[in-house]
Amino acid sequence: MRSSPKKITANKAANIGSVNRTHSNQFHFAPLIRDQLVCIVSTENSLFAKNEVDLNEIITEPFIMSSYKGTNDVLTIFEDHGIKPKRFELFNEEGILSMVDHNLGITILPKLVLNHLPQNVRAIPIKQESYRTIGLCKKQQKSPATKKFVEVLIDWLSINENLTKLE
Numbered sequence: 289m290r291s292s293p294k295k296i297t298a299n300k301a302a303n304i305g306s307v308n309r310t311h312s313n314q315f316h317f318a319p320l321i322r323d324q325l326v327c328i329v330s331t332e333n334s335l336f337a338k339n340e341v342d343l344n345e346i347i348t349e350p351f352i353m354s355s356y357k358g359t360n361d362v363l364t365i366f367e368d369h370g371i372k373p374k375r376f377e378l379f380n381e382e383g384i385l386s387m388v389d390h391n392l393g394i395t396i397l398p399k400l401v402l403n404h405l406p407q408n409v410r411a412i413p414i415k416q417e418s419y420r421t422i423g424l425c426k427k428q429q430k431s432p433a434t435k436k437f438v439e440v441l442i443d444w445l446s447i448n449e450n451l452t453k454l455e
Contacts, residue, residue, distance in 0.1 A: 305424065308421065308423075315425045316425070317425055318426060318438070319421045319422075319423040320441070321423075323400045323421075323422055324399045324413070324419050325365065325396050325398055325399075325414060325418040325419055326411040326413055327396050327412045328388050328402075328405070328409055329388065329410055330388055330391040331408045331409075332391040333391060335412065336410055339412070339413075341415065342414075342415045342416070343365070343366070343371050343414060343416050343418075344371065346371065346396075347371060347372070347373050348374075350375075350376070351373035351374060351376075352378060352384045352387050352392070352393040352395045353375050354377065354378065354380075354381065361419075361420040362396045388406075388409055389408050389409050399411070424438065424441075426438070
């Protein structure tokens with residue numbers, strides 16, 4: 289069974305972990321980047337020609353969602369907007385994209401996981417601001433190596449133009 293970065297950090301097996309936004313008294317969360325969430329549809333879906341998708345348009349569509357057990361950003365957005373789509377879940381993004389490619393439903397995924405979309409699939413921006421915040425969970429007392437790692441990571445993020453950095 290896999291442990292989450294939060295559990296590993298809390299159990300002192302690591303000094304730092306990369307996580308989605310979180311709140312905890314055990315460690316400090318330092319936000320680094322915003323990763324836009326996009327709606328993924330097939331060429332056969334009625335939403336395919338749209339420039340942006342309103343979350344309310346998703347309600348009637350079969351929705352394929354990641355079954356990730358941590359902070360699920362898509363569920364959070366649905367809850368924030370009072371949306372309850374007809375949904376089923378898969379564990380990995382490749383399986384989800386394959387189902388969308390075969391027009392079995394639509395999904396919402398973060399841009400950072402979309403390396404290669406199938407040819408018959410398109411990523412469409414969501415009208416409502418939709419993103420996940422990725423950051424570091426750090427122990428309150430950081431070692432010199434952890435401090436240096438954070439410095440190097442922030443420097444790398446500052447020159448990587450594909451990422452939306454948080455100031």
